[in-house]
Amino acid sequence: DGGITQSPKYLFRKEGQNVTLSCEQNLNHDAMYWYRQDPGQGLRLIYYSQIVNDFQKGDIAEGYSVSREKKESFPLTVTSAQKNPTAFYLCASSSSGRARYEQFFGPGTRLTVL
């Protein structure tokens, strides 16, 4: 299960607080992705980055922000503007900037807003 890691595994947040989820990969992959998973739904794309210092919004980017300062790292910040942040968050990476290759997933972070 090595290669792509996420921390923490569980995260609790009070309403009105920003929190940052960590995602690191040592696979030398160019592309990295953030997904949100809710019960009974598929993986919804939040943000993705095809190369360092560049990223694009996915389908549900409102209330989230990202940075890609290093190839290995793609942190996600859940801001207080996100109305319903309680969910399971998955980070993924792939070798190519094009989404036509296998994506490798991290173990996920479960965020709960108290």
Place this chain on the structure above:
Amino acid sequence: GENVEQHPSTLSVQEGDSAVIKCTYSDSASNYFPWYKQELGKRPQLIIDIRSNVGEKKDQRIAVTLNKTAKHFSLHITETQPEDSAVYFCAASYNDMRFGAGTRLTVKP
């Protein structure tokens, strides 16, 4: 953008039977179609994928078929085993990957 629909949402089969999960996609430009398996509390993992220049691909008990004209693709699992129980996701991509809502497969011993 791409929209992927997946059916059924739940599927229960007896051990040894076959299971079929179907997906449709909307963007005719999509050319990569992976299937992921997610066991309870774990990360999704790729089990098989197919590209648009191929109509069928097999890997032991698992096969995927693709009909580009109709824009649908299917996952076939034969001789199911209890360890096949999981949530299965299909996806379609060209520049962006979009996932189906998932199928919860239960294999009863």
